[in-house]
Amino acid sequence: KAGVTQTPRYLIKTRGQQVTLSCSPISGHRSVSWYQQTPGQGLQFLFEYFSETQRNKGNFPGRFSGRQFSNSRSEMNVSTLELGDSALYLCASTTPGGAYNEQFFGPGTRLTVL
Amino acid sequence: GIQVEQSPPDLILQEGANSTLRCNFSDSVNNLQWFHQNPWGQLINLFYIPSGTKQNGRLSATTVATERYSLLYISSSQTTDSGVYFCAVVNQAGTALIFGKGTTLSVSS
Numbered sequence: 698k699a700g701v702t703q704t705p706r707y708l709i710k711t712r713g714q715q716v717t718l719s720c721s722p723i724s725g726h727r728s729v730s731w732y733q734q735t736p737g738q739g740l741q742f743l744f745e746y747f748s749e750t751q752r753n754k755g756n757f758p759g760r761f762s763g764r765q766f767s768n769s770r771s772e773m774n775v776s777t778l779e780l781g782d783s784a785l786y787l788c789a790s791t792t793p794g795g796a797y798n799e800q801f802f803g804p805g806t807r808l809t810v811l
Numbered sequence: 812g813i814q815v816e817q818s819p820p821d822l823i824l825q826e827g828a829n830s831t832l833r834c835n836f837s838d839s840v841n842n843l844q845w846f847h848q849n850p851w852g853q854l855i856n857l858f859y860i861p862s863g864t865k866q867n868g869r870l871s872a873t874t875v876a877t878e879r880y881s882l883l884y885i886s887s888s889q890t891t892d893s894g895v896y897f898c899a900v901v902n903q904a905g906t907a908l909i910f911g912k913g914t915t916l917s918v919s920s
Contacts, residue, residue, distance in 0.1 A: 730907065734852070740897065742907035753906050785852050789908070799844065799859040800908060805852045 698724060701790050701803035709809045715776040718806045722769050722790030728752075729771040730800065731763060734785040743786075746771050775808075783810045813838045813902045817911035824888050824918050832883040832914045834898030842901035843874050844908065845883050847894050854897065857883070888918045 702721045710716050722729050730753075731743040742755040746765035763773040769790075775782055787805045792798040814837040824830055836843075845857040858865050858872040860881065865872055869888075874881040885892055895915050899908040 728906070732908070732910075739912050740899075740908075740910035742909070745906050755907060787852075787854065789854075791906070798842070799856065801856060802846075802854040807852065 703803040720788030726790035728791035732787045815911040834881040840900040846897045
């Protein structure tokens with residue numbers, strides 16, 4: 698079974714631009730979560746989608762948004778990029794059967810904002 | 812919210828040595844996972860262990876939920892074990908993983 702895939706793997710943007718990252722979960726997984734990893738703040742939860750609905754949201758500004766499609770693929774968007782948005786963005790999908798099940802991560806998208 | 816503390820923050824070992832990594836959490840949890848982050852940034856699942864003991868080769872983990880801690884044991888360490896080890900939990904209220912700051916393990920030959 699294929700793992701979680703994320704595209705693109707690397708991205709360079711300039712301040713003020715916007716960016717869209719994509720995540721395809723493991724087949725059969727309907728929950729997708731997004732996390733941001735920075736050297737200063739560590740790994741932080743952004744949001745979680747289940748059946749095309751945002752089910753949970755972390756403490757990030759409204760510039761960070763996401764959506765999920767009917768095939769469970771998810772995208773996250775960051776508008777008006779800031780230097781501090783430079784980070785590794787990780788997507789995870791959760792085994793079906795409940796909210797507290799095991800999460801599996803993709804390889805991440807490394808975003809650099811210049 | 813729930814706090815996750817990992818210790819030690821850094822660990823330097825010679826190949827073949829054993830080690831114990833600790834994760835303390837401040838509230839009851841429904842999910843606890845251990846991950847190894849490889850040099851390219853991917854989080855590799857080691858254990859899903861909200862309670863009890865599990866073993867996988869040279870690695871084993873124990874979670875004592877009533878005392879709010881988990882331990883990851885690495886035996887006969889190899890250079891490929893180097894990297895950052897994270898503990899993450901989900902509390903009773905949510906679906907988000909809350910991560911500790913990690914333990915950076917360096918194994919030299």
